[in-house]
Amino acid sequence: MPGVSPHTLRGNASSALIGAHRVLLAKTTAPLLPLVRLVRGLLDRPPLAGTGTYRFTPPRPLAxxxxxCCLYYRVPGTGTCGDCVLNPKERRRPHDHHRADRRRNPGGGTQHVWPLPVDEATLLDLVTTVFTDHWQHIHFGPSSKAPTGRSAPRTRPPPSP
Incomplete structure (x- = not known):
């Protein structure tokens, strides 16, 4: 993607992971430890390592x-994202007001553009599949190449328990 740095793309991928994590937390009644362990493992390993600070200690909300910067503020008519690094904490929009939540189907319906399954087992399977089975296909831009011109070794996230 020309014009967007690999650092920004990795941050956007981390933020998307956190968004999926928030949806799962809101929908699940299952034990949280496997999900938290999976998310923490993904954020602690390259290429997502160092892209943000993650904190989740129930009963406090995920932080x-x-x-x-995701550059979302540059889209006309928008504000900042819920994970914004540019604004002080008290000025950030709540995470449930992301732009993707406000989009409508092309046919004018009221469902989200990308409806997610609502049962926790299917949601957890979806996140696990995307970030484990398809990890090698996720491209994070030019910095994923080693300085010698060879591809840097890819790391896989930890297996789910």
């Missing part, structure tokens, strides 16, 4: 602070 995530990016270390890069």
């Amino acid at each position: 995530f602070r990016r270390r890069s």
